[in-house]
Amino acid sequence: MDDFLARLNDQEQHRYQKTQRWRARGVNPYPLRVSRTHTARQTLDAFARGEALSGVQLAGRLIALREMGKLAFAHLQDGTAKIQLLFRKDAVGAENYATLVKDFDLGDFIGVEGEIVRTKTGEITLQVTRFELLAKTLSPLPEKWHGLKDTETRYRQRYLDLLSNEPVREIFVKRSKIITAMRTYLDEHGFLEVETPVLQPLYGGGAAEPFVTHHNKLDRDMYLRIADELYLKRLLVGGIERVYEISKDFRNEGIDFKHNPEFTMMECYQAYGDYTTMMTLVEELYAACSLAANGTLQITYQGHAIDLTPPWPRATMRDLILKTSGVDIYADADLPALRQRLAELNLKVEAKPTWGKQVDELFSVFAEPTLIQPTFVMDYPEEISPFAKKKPDTLCARVVERFEAFSLNMELGNAFTELNDPLDQYARFVEQSKQRDAGDKEAHPVDLDFIEALMHGMPPTGGLGVGVDRMVMLLTDQSSIREVILFPQLRT
RNA sequence: GGGGCGGUAGCUCAAUUGGCAGAGCAACAGCCUUUUAAGCUGUGGGUUCAGGGUUCGAUUCCCUGCCGCCUCACCA
Numbered sequence: 001m002d003d004f005l006a007r008l009n010d011q012e013q014h015r016y017q018k019t020q021r022w023r024a025r026g027v028n029p030y031p032l033r034v035s036r037t038h039t040a041r042q043t044l045d046a047f048a049r050g051e052a053l054s055g056v057q058l059a060g061r062l063i064a065l066r067e068m069g070k071l072a073f074a075h076l077q078d079g080t081a082k083i084q085l086l087f088r089k090d091a092v093g094a095e096n097y098a099t100l101v102k103d104f105d106l107g108d109f110i111g112v113e114g115e116i117v118r119t120k121t122g123e124i125t126l127q128v129t130r131f132e133l134l135a136k137t138l139s140p141l142p143e144k145w146h147g148l149k150d151t152e153t154r155y156r157q158r159y160l161d162l163l164s165n166e167p168v169r170e171i172f173v174k175r176s177k178i179i180t181a182m183r184t185y186l187d188e189h190g191f192l193e194v195e196t197p198v199l200q201p202l203y204g205g206g207a208a209e210p211f212v213t214h215h216n217k218l219d220r221d222m223y224l225r226i227a228d229e230l231y232l233k234r235l236l237v238g239g240i241e242r243v244y245e246i247s248k249d250f251r252n253e254g255i256d257f258k259h260n261p262e263f264t265m266m267e268c269y270q271a272y273g274d275y276t277t278m279m280t281l282v283e284e285l286y287a288a289c290s291l292a293a294n295g296t297l298q299i300t301y302q303g304h305a306i307d308l309t310p311p312w313p314r315a316t317m318r319d320l321i322l323k324t325s326g327v328d329i330y331a332d333a334d335l336p337a338l339r340q341r342l343a344e345l346n347l348k349v350e351a352k353p354t355w356g357k358q359v360d361e362l363f364s365v366f367a368e369p370t371l372i373q374p375t376f377v378m379d380y381p382e383e384i385s386p387f388a389k390k391k392p393d394t395l396c397a398r399v400v401e402r403f404e405a406f407s408l409n410m411e412l413g414n415a416f417t418e419l420n421d422p423l424d425q426y427a428r429f430v431e432q433s434k435q436r437d438a439g440d441k442e443a444h445p446v447d448l449d450f451i452e453a454l455m456h457g458m459p460p461t462g463g464l465g466v467g468v469d470r471m472v473m474l475l476t477d478q479s480s481i482r483e484v485i486l487f488p489q490l491r492t
Numbered sequence: 493g494g495g496g497c498g499g500u501a502g503c504u505c506a507a508u509u510g511g512c513a514g515a516g517c518a519a520c521a522g523c524c525u526u527u528u529a530a531g532c533u534g535u536g537g538g539u540u541c542a543g544g545g546u547u548c549g550a551u552u553c554c555c556u557g558c559c560g561c562c563u564c565a566c567c568a
Contacts, residue, residue, distance in 0.1 A: 010537055011502055011519050068531085069524040084528070106518075120526050143503035143517050145529050150503090152560050164503090207568075253567055254493095364568095404568095411568070442567080467568090480561095491559065 011140050018103045019136045029136040034059050034111055041080035047116045047124050056126060057113045058083065059134055061163075064144065067101055076110060076126075084125040085112055091129055100131070107141040109134035158486050168483075174293040175472045175484060179246065181292035182266060182468070185285055191242040191268055196231035198224060198248070204450070205229030207384070207442040208251040211261075224250035228267045229387065229463070233418065234453045236271055236461055244268035246468065257480040258410075261489050264468035269418065273462030275388075275401045278415035279376050282405060282464055283310035286374070286412065286471070293475045301408055301477055304372060312405065314376040318396070320367035321359070329359050330396040353438070355398065356383025374407040386428040386444055387463075388416035410474060415464040422454035 008016060022029040037057040038046070046053055060078030070089040075082050089097040104110065114128040142148035147164040154161040154168075161168050183193065201220070203210040205227030215222050228245045235243050246266045253259060270277055286308050290297055297308040322328050326345055332338040335355040342349055342362075349365055352358040359381045371377070379391060380402040388400035401417035419425050428444075429451070435443035472484040482488035 009502065014519065064528070066527050066530050067524090068527070071525045071527085073527045073530085075528075086526080088525075090525090119528095121528080123526095123528075125526095140502045140518060145517065146504040148503070150499090150560085152499090153503095155560090160503095209567095251568085254565095256567090257562090259567075360568095414568090 008138070012138050015105050015136065015138045015140075018105065019138070021103055022133060022136065027133065029133055031132070031134060034134055036111070039080040040076065040078045040083040043116060043126070044081055044083060044124050053116045055113065056116060057111065058126060059111045060109065062104060062106055062108050062110045063141075065100075065104070065106060070097075072097075072100065073125075076112065084119070084123050085114075086117070086119065086125050086127045087131070088127070091127065092131065096131070104133070105137060105140070106144075107137035107139075109137070152490070155482060155488055155490055171472075171476045171478065171484060172486060174476050177292045178289045178472055178475055179264075179468065181289045182246065182285060182466075185288045186244045186268060189242070189281075191244045191270075192240055194232070194235060194240075194243055194245055195247070196225075196228055196235075196245060198250075200225050202445060202447055202449070204444055204447050205387070206249075206251075207444065209253060209441050211250050211252045226251050227465070228265065229465070230447060230450045232267055232269050233458060233461070233463070234450070236269055237453045237456050237458045241271035241459070242269070255489055257482070258470065258473075260469065260481050260485055263481070263485075266466045266468055267464065269461050269463040271459040271461050274417040274460065275378070275403055275415050275462055277462040278413075278464040279312075279314065279403060279405075280310070281462075282413040282415065282466065283308075283312050283374070285466070289471065290475055299475065299477070301474055302479055304408055306407060306474075307373060312374045312376055314378060314403075316379045317359070317363055317367070317377050317399075318379065320370075320377060321362050324366040324370055325362055327362060329362070333396055333398050353440075354383050354435070356381030356385075360384055368406055368409060371406040372408060374405055374412060376403045376405050378403045380404075382428075383431070385416065386432055387419050387425075389419050389421075390424075407474070410470055411467065412471065412474070413464055413466045415462065418458070418461040418463045420454060420458040420460065422451050425454055426451050 005016065019029045035057050036059040037055070038053070040058060040060060043053065043056055043058065058076055058078065060076040062074055063077045063082065064075040066073045072087045074085040074087065076085050087097065087100055092100070110131055111134045112126060112128045112131045114126045114130070117125055117127045119125050142160055142164045148154055148160050162172070187193070199213070199222050201222060203223035203226050206229070208226040210226050211224040213222050213224065214220070226249055228247060228249070232243055232245060244266065246264065248262050249265045250262050252261065255261060268281070270281070287297055287310055290299060290308050299306050299308065318329050325347060327338070327341055327347070329338065332341045333355070335358060338355055338358055339351070349361055352361050363377070367377070379399045380388070382388070382390060382398050382400045385400045385402045388402040390397070390400050402415065404414045405412040419428070429446040432444040433446050436445070469481050469484050473479070473481060476484060478484050
């Protein structure tokens with residue numbers, strides 16, 4: 001207790017002394033219950049509509065206090081709005097008025113009762129007849145005018161950020177609306193929401209390094225999931241035809257403005273669909289979420305006007321690479337030929353170990369930056385898509401039915417015509433494990449349990465993954481993922 | 493991991509060539525019956541991120557470390 005008090009700075013000491021004065025008067029500075037009849041928003045709206053209100057009881061934080069002798073103006077902020085309060089010494093009594101001035105601080109929770117009036121300047125104001133302390137605040141809140149700007153404090157003490165920066169609060173309100181809209185859309189289209197294991201004996205479903213943990217009683221290592229894919233597909237084997245999960249995935253990789261070690265992913269699978277089904281779904285999903293958050297499909301992202309109205313343009317990866325770099329990946333459909341072509345065209349591209357990765361690199365460097373409006377990029381190399389079916393046409397044997405949607409260098413979604421041939425899937429796993437042996441830490445491990453599931457039959461299926469944090473970034477015009485995650489990972 | 497910028501009062505920020513560490517808000521003691529970044533008078537408040545070095549003297553210059561932001565690389 002003494003060491004707690006010793007850590008308080010001078011302002012906190014003053015507030016503590018006030019707390020003790022409340023106690024000395026027999027008042028609990030942290031009372032158990034509150035009586036509240038209206039929110040600030042309800043009060044303002046009702047008065048504006050001309051409804052007569054009396055005996056209004058509000059509860060919230062005292063965020064400003066302007067005292068002038070025998071009267072004081074204040075502002076109370078609750079979760080809905082802020083409203084001005086007027087305290088008159090003659091209305092509340094001299095003794096009570098003195099406690100307001102002496103023993104309340106900015107940030108304290110206060111309960112007030114009174115009549116709604118309009119002041120000289122026209123502001124709707126609660127003229128207080130009675131008030132009480134609801135919770136004493138020991139630490140001062142950030143300064144009202146400049147607010148809280150220090151990025152580190154904003155993230156580490158997000159509650160202060162939410163209190164003093166209204167736009168921050170709005171981002172997280174929008175985030176909630178977006179996720180609700182996503183659920184509503186999927187629910188209304190017959191998808192069943194499920195929960196699959198976060199703690200897994202074998203991770204999979206994506207290219208990433210996992211977090212490893214340990215189960216003591218079982219005495220074995222476990223992994224935090226990097227994707228939901230393989231468990232959701234087991235549910236398709238089990239006869240659930242439309243299924244989705246919105247959940248945290250974990251990837252043990254670098255942290256930057258678009259990567260957080262834990263992030264929110266939506267994955268959904270639709271039996272008897274394919275990747276074109278998923279294209280329709282993803283563009284409709286973005287439209288529904290944008291309407292819910294912004295009321296429009298015309299949004300601005302980092303100064304660019306983006307139109308989310310379906311349908312979005314579609315193009316093959318081959319055509320986009322051809323148009324932007326001059327390389328036809330179907331004509332040079334193996335690594336030596338592709339490398340030779342790059343050399344002939346004098347294209348400066350980092351060398352990659354496989355044709356598929358080289359193609360992906362070409363796409364990232366030349367094509368992806370040109371995609372401003374949301375665009376479906378179709379037909380990816382098989383080597384970087386171990387869960388997608390090969391395309392049936394003979395134009396190029398090395399591509400699969402997969403798309404990613406891009407806008408402004410952001411991936412909006414990733415979908416496949418899902419591979420359901422257990423032998424082919426096994427061969428892909430074996431190929432991945434070779435890349436693993438060759439040093440690729442993100443290559444996929446062989447999952448025999450999943451193969452066994454496929455052996456029991458999975459229907460033809462379209463599957464989609466959407467990074468929810470990235471979607472929220474796009475729909476709230478934020479350039480950093482940390483601005484859309486309440487408590488982003490920082491060094492500790 | 494490389495490069496750049498930054499860390500000063502509760503908050504937002506200053507500090508000349510290396511020369512007593514400051515302002516506004518907040519706090520404290522007062523005045524004030526229509527304010528709203530209220531106003532006025534007065535007062536207190538600092539491990540200048542941490543540690544080391546150079547110097548008569550370091551917020552300032554040098555080294556190491558911690559933390560944050562930007563950027564490149566890695567990575568989807």
